[in-house]
């Protein structure tokens with residue numbers, strides 16, 4: 001797809017050395033608004049991130065110029081749409097460092113990707129008394145699909161515990177790696193705690209025992225450079241909407257050899273090679289797993305998001321967010337009665353905390369009146385809350401467009417909450 005003038009301007013403006021915080025913010029039109037009369041401070045990025053104009057333009061361009069169904073038309077618009085969709089797949093391949101484009105399956109998001117693996121790979125490989133090994137810090141989407149599968153198959157869901165700082169207990173992980181384990185499924189980064197898990201080590205230890213590994217990268221892909229070949233994981237998932245792309249699109253990476261032997265997930269158009277009432281043969285990868293009309297515009301928008309973060313550089317984004325995380329951690333630590341939940345040595349941009357005697361929903365409501373968007377609740381990780389014996393936390397989560405001033409506003413807002421509820 002042609003680079004439009006705005007994208008060219010972004011590329012030109014992208015700083016080589018200094019971090020151009022205001023330039024980055026200008027790329028995200030939604031950030032310019034006021035909420036309850038205050039400048040919007042958007043710190044709910046782990047739930048979903050905002051979209052740069054490059055992504056909005058790509059969506060608009062698709063619907064105003066190229067809109068058509070893919071893979072089956074001989075006309076110009078269909079060819080353009082197909083090319084845009086397949087170019088987006090190639091961008092995802094590069095983004096994840098996968099070997100081949102056919103190893104990238106477009107899905108709705110991380111949730112669908114994990115369900116896909118559970119109902120194809122899991123259905124074939126997991127039987128009575130087998131085990132699926134997860135961790136105590138998983139998002140519900142990396143718990144429930146395995147639970148459903150285990151119930152259906154008479155298998156067992158096993159859980160590696162975490163420490164008080166929210167780190168995975170690697171000694172306990174190793175103890176649980178026994179011959180009954182047929183799959184390890186682990187978050188790269190915890191959405192509730194920010195912990196970055198040692199996935200390379202997890203993969204190495206699991207592979208040494210012949211156990212495949214699925215990595216849920218929903219909270220890692222927006223914040224750090226991912227290389228699935230370096231990680232050597234068997235499956236990797238992420239959601240486009242957390243990487244500045246549209247909702248309803250994400251990707252599953254799988255090693256070609258595994259994907260090839262897996263049965264299809266959904267049946268329908270495009271995933272077949274031939275159909276008779278007696279027998280259907282399936283299409284080649286990746287189409288075998290992409291039944292029906294996919295989210296074409298979403299994939300193209302995700303491609304634009306990947307181009308956008310690529311222009312800035314994932315390493316620079318990670319460094320910027322890490323500096324913000326340290327700054328925010330220090331600012332919040334000064335608030336009396338505030339306890340950070342998740343203090344792992346290696347963390348990505350999540351500040352999850354509780355305020356003594358004040359319910360997180362009250363914190364969130366007061367912050368909202370200050371124009372500050374945070375998330376309060378269990379963050380779809382109820383077992384994490386149980387582990388720390390709390391019902392909920394307030395979570396501020398970072399993105400590349402956040403600034404120190406916004407973290408100052410957050411800390412000031414939390415001080416205000418303290419005063420109001422004193």
Ligand code: PLP
Nearest residue numbers: 109110111139141191218219239
């Ligand atoms: N895994 C983790 C760690 C997440 O944080 C999330 C969403 O917050 C998901 C999976 C599910 O992502 P989605 O709802 O986009 O499918």
